[in-house]
Amino acid sequence: MHLQIHPEVADALESGRPVVALESTIISHGLPRPDNLRVAREIEDSVRSGGAVPATIAVVDGIPRIGLDDDALRTVAEDDSVVKVSVRDLGTLVAKRGNGATTVAATSHLAHLAGILVFATGGLGGVHRGARDTWDESADLTTLSTTPVTVVCAGVKSILDVAATLERLETLNVPVLGYRTDRFPGFYLADSGFAVDWRVDDPAEVAAVMHARSALECDAGVIVCNPVAPEDELDRTLHDSVLVAGLAAADQAGVRGKDVTPFLLEFFHTATKGRSLEVNVALVRSNAVLAAAIAVAAAA
Structure with a gap:
């Protein structure tokens, strides 16, 4: 099975120029229509503004695409047949010639296959609240443990069990x-509310970590946490009250497993009157800019 790599991306990889992978789940499932198509293009523009080539990743007509042309991007944004696809689903979806938007796990996997070192997203998946009983944990974590891609994100979604997620990453x-x-x-x-063990203050430091890990044959990915800007952050009091209400609503509605995250994100969107969506878009753009700077430093 061959990847279809967009000519611009292929040329950049061939010549050693910086490339940044972008996930497509945010386009199909994370943003409302018709804004999702516009925002997807704006995120790609954010990567370009940082001096790197964007490579939005998805499966279209059963073909894993590394970099999307306008028609493919529009399919991901507008076609109702597009499903959310993780690594375990890739083979089945390709065999069935379906359309899929890639999660952090699937995007990381395909980016690595294509030779892309840096990936920008919004927030990672992680260990869900109540996982002691449900065993509900995102495949993002186990995929990153075996996939040497540097992922720029705004941490994990606050609806998850952050402490347990950090323990699992360790x-x-x-x-x-x-x-x-x-x-x-x-x-x-x-x-x-939790600390990180290591701090980096410029893209060159991240690039140095990447090169050192490669030389030491460390197979896991690297997570670079880029906090949302103070002016874009959701009001903490509002956040905490909406989260409590959302968790209660999910429990009352019997929402379980992989359906919890989209349920809570939609609950946040409604309860904050769209403010949470604005924060989401702002942090993804910021992560795209930082990922581009890291990719440029790594290429240099």
């Missing part, structure tokens, strides 16, 4: 770097 040998912060971000919030 167990899985996935390093967590705080970009100009000593605190682990909580997606909508700049500080989740």
